[in-house]
Amino acid sequence: MRLPLLALLARGPAHGYELKQALEKLLGAAYPQPNIGQVYVTLGRLEKAGLIEGEDIAQSSRPNKRTYQLTDAGREAVAAWFDEPTDEPRVRDEFFMKLAVAPGTGMTDQVALINKQRRHYLNAMRDLSRLAAAEDRDNRVAQLLIEGAMLHLQADLDWLERCQEELEQLEELE
Amino acid sequence: MSREHREGRAADGGGIPADAETPVVVAEALVKMHRTEAGTPVKAVRGVDLRIERGEFVAITGPSGAGKSTLLHLLGGLHTPDSGRIWLEGERVDTYSEARWAVLRRRRIGIVFQFFNLISHLTVADNVELPALLAGSTPRQARDRRAELLADLGLEGKENSTPGELSGGEQQRVALARALVNRSSLLLADEPAGSLDSKGTREVLKLLSRYHARGQTIVLVTHDARVASAADRVISLFDGRIVDDAALGGGGAPSSRPGGGVSGTLELKG
Numbered sequence: 084m085r086l087p088l089l090a091l092l093a094r095g096p097a098h099g100y101e102l103k104q105a106l107e108k109l110l111g112a113a114y115p116q117p118n119i120g121q122v123y124v125t126l127g128r129l130e131k132a133g134l135i136e137g138e139d140i141a142q143s144s145r146p147n148k149r150t151y152q153l154t155d156a157g158r159e160a161v162a163a164w165f166d167e168p169t170d171e172p173r174v175r176d177e178f179f180m181k182l183a184v185a186p187g188t189g190m191t192d193q194v195a196l197i198n199k200q201r202r203h204y205l206n207a208m209r210d211l212s213r214l215a216a217a218e219d220r221d222n223r224v225a226q227l228l229i230e231g232a233m234l235h236l237q238a239d240l241d242w243l244e245r246c247q248e249e250l251e252q253l254e255e256l257e
Numbered sequence: 258m259s260r261e262h263r264e265g266r267a268a269d270g271g272g273i274p275a276d277a278e279t280p281v282v283v284a285e286a287l288v289k290m291h292r293t294e295a296g297t298p299v300k301a302v303r304g305v306d307l308r309i310e311r312g313e314f315v316a317i318t319g320p321s322g323a324g325k326s327t328l329l330h331l332l333g334g335l336h337t338p339d340s341g342r343i344w345l346e347g348e349r350v351d352t353y354s355e356a357r358w359a360v361l362r363r364r365r366i367g368i369v370f371q372f373f374n375l376i377s378h379l380t381v382a383d384n385v386e387l388p389a390l391l392a393g394s395t396p397r398q399a400r401d402r403r404a405e406l407l408a409d410l411g412l413e414g415k416e417n418s419t420p421g422e423l424s425g426g427e428q429q430r431v432a433l434a435r436a437l438v439n440r441s442s443l444l445l446a447d448e449p450a451g452s453l454d455s456k457g458t459r460e461v462l463k464l465l466s467r468y469h470a471r472g473q474t475i476v477l478v479t480h481d482a483r484v485a486s487a488a489d490r491v492i493s494l495f496d497g498r499i500v501d502d503a504a505l506g507g508g509g510a511p512s513s514r515p516g517g518g519v520s521g522t523l524e525l526k527g
Contacts, residue, residue, distance in 0.1 A: 198501040201493060206506045208486035212462075230455075233483055240482045244320045251496055 084117050084125050086164045093161050096152040099123050111225025113214040126151055134160055193250055197243050208236050279347040281443050281474045282309040282332055287341035289327050301327040303497035314469040316488035317478045324497040325478045326447055333368050333445045334358030363392045367436025367444045371451035373428040375420040382416040385434045392439045406434040426457030446477035450484050462487045
């Protein structure tokens, strides 16, 4: 959450609660939201690292609030983040590892693994459909996030099909 | 119309009268062979057993060539099985002639296809009313039912359009109205969103879910997991056989599910 918070501060100074609200509004309900505690802890760390600096602002009827702004080092960190391409989808895959090592264990078989995984993905897809329906249709960012997750899941399901195809062919050869 | 009518016919056919307890579809050991262009026989459906209860929304999914469309066509009488038996609401139907299947489809099975299959030179209204008239409704009943469905499907004002003047999503909604005009007990859908964009897909899924919520039994074939996940039960077909038959999770909030599939999928890096 460090870099998204820094990037939000590149828009202008803000305090912790404003940042949390901005994230919520931007990402919608589908994205797992940080709680306010995590936001404050992260801001504390960023300040200690010299990426942001805080300033207490007195409020008449409430406790002081601390407003943060980016330092030059913080701005550089955000620039470097934007500059770097994001990791490609995983090559390391825990399910694939299970599939690879299952034969011969006598504890499960590959078709059972595939079926279980497919059910899991289909249920996840169903949850995403519901989130998409519940999310504000005009929140394009949130909708795109859900759509991206769905496309990833579809790819995972297609890949399960490929695994199954290969296994069936192996069985028929035996 | 036709609950008594139906049961009457079911009894005539020697079957058990349909009630809420009778499965809408039962299939036993269905086999269907296809021939390739070279003439080699290929088993498209290789021994499928299936039972679909009233009110279920079932998706049949699997890679292309797995036999899912063939299976659906067997259930709708569009193909004849090489062996195996089929009951529709307790009535044995696999032995039916083509003409009897045609009557069955008119009255009790609605079908929606990937490419809509509307009659292009008829208006939307006529496309929907025609099967009602063929099934014996009076013109007035057909008109009323058509108006009700088109309103329900958001197609008011399109009555006099021809299919070619409509978007894909709209055409599929007309096809849905046509499939439902006779209050079919079984709705079959073969890749209903297969030629629609994502907006059209959403619309059709929303409508299918709505009719399902009202008690419509639906069996749809799709390779699209998004579409499949609208169903309550997903049957995975592979190489002509059922390899998995899974009930999807119930109504609870997504986050209540252990394992956090959604959050896991949505988690950003960094």
